[in-house]
Amino acid sequence: MNDTSRLRADRLRLGYKGTTxxxxxxxxxxxxxxxxxxxxxxxxxxxxxxxLARLLTPESGTVLLDGKPIGSYPAKQVARQIGLLPQTSTAPDGIRVADLVARGRYPHQTLLRQWSKADEEAVTSAMAATGVTELSARMVDELSGGQRQRVWIAMVLAQDTPLILLDEPTTYLDIAYQIQLLDLCRSLNRNSGRTVVAVLHDLNHAFRYADHLIAMRDGRVVASGAPADIVTAELVDEVFSLRCRIVDDPETGTPLVIPLAENAAELL
Structure with a gap:
């Protein structure tokens, strides 16, 4: 374990309703x-x-934030440190885009500190970064799936946390918006020093954008490290049961997965 990591998991047992x-x-x-x-x-x-976001309590083991069990912090304190976009999100009926994004500022408000200029600036910046400014007066339930996804991401950005966790953030997004979103995540990471963690399904997107990769199968970590150090055809086969070639991405030099034609042939 790296004791300097702000966020880490130590020997967790995780499950739902008795299933580990x-x-x-x-x-x-x-x-x-x-x-x-x-x-x-x-x-x-x-x-x-x-x-990691404290939405699920481990059956055993500990999630540590700044060296202390995450459950020992008040909820609002955690929410000022960690922003989460879950896999599925449901907006209240009849809420406008700007009002939903503004909810990201809730962790920063207290009885003595209500809505401020900093809150307004954070919301405006988040909507601009995700391309939803022109939708600000629209009702969320009137939007397409891709538009709603960008609004939810804007809410997480408005939360203005040093750690951002995104569960399949490119869901519902067209390919152009997928790339724009991942470029935004990389910009937030590199320009503001934020720690970003994302679950992605597209392997080539993962290998292109990740500084650090965690490959999982059957509830365990199979490999972790920089993509250039750990990605091999053998790893992809072990994790995904997919035979492939790994070549250098001509644009970035990062690993690029080329599935073998025989994968499809075996399904016929």
Whole structure:
């Protein structure tokens, strides 16, 4: 374990309704890096993210924030440090885009500190960064799936936390918006020093954008490290049961997955 990581999990047992998803699961989230978690469906990626955000209490083990159990902090204090975009989000009926994004500022408000100029600036900046400014007066339930996803991301950005956790943030987004969003995440990481953790399904997106990769299968970490150091055809086959070639991305030099034609042939 890296004792300098602000956020880490130590020997977690995680599950739902008596079913164990992960056991003895330990991960470090490197500070100031863009970490991407990959793995097949139902391997425990989202469960791990929920535990890191204190939405799921481990059956055993500990999530540590700044060296202390995350459960020992008041909820608002955690919310000022960690912003989370869950896999599915439901907005209240009849709420405008600007009002939903403004809810990201709730952790920063107290009885003595209500809405401020800083709150207004954070909301305006978040909507501009996600391209939803022109939608600010629209009702959220009138928007397309991709538009709603960008509004939820804007709310997380408005929360203005040093750690951002995103569970499948590119869901519902067209390819152009997927790239714009991942570029935004990388910009937030590199320009403001925020630690970003995202669960992604697209392997080539994961390998292109991640500084640090966590590959999971069956509730355990199979490999972790920089994509250039750990990504091999053997790893992809072990994690996803996908035979492939790994080549250099001609744009970035990062690993690029080329599935073998025989994968499709075997399904015929």
């Amino acid at each position: 998803i992960s056991d003895q699961l330990s991960v470090d989230i490197p500070d100031g890096k863009f970490t991407v978690i990959i793995g097949p469906n139902a391997c425990g990626k989202s469960t791990l993210l929920r535990a």
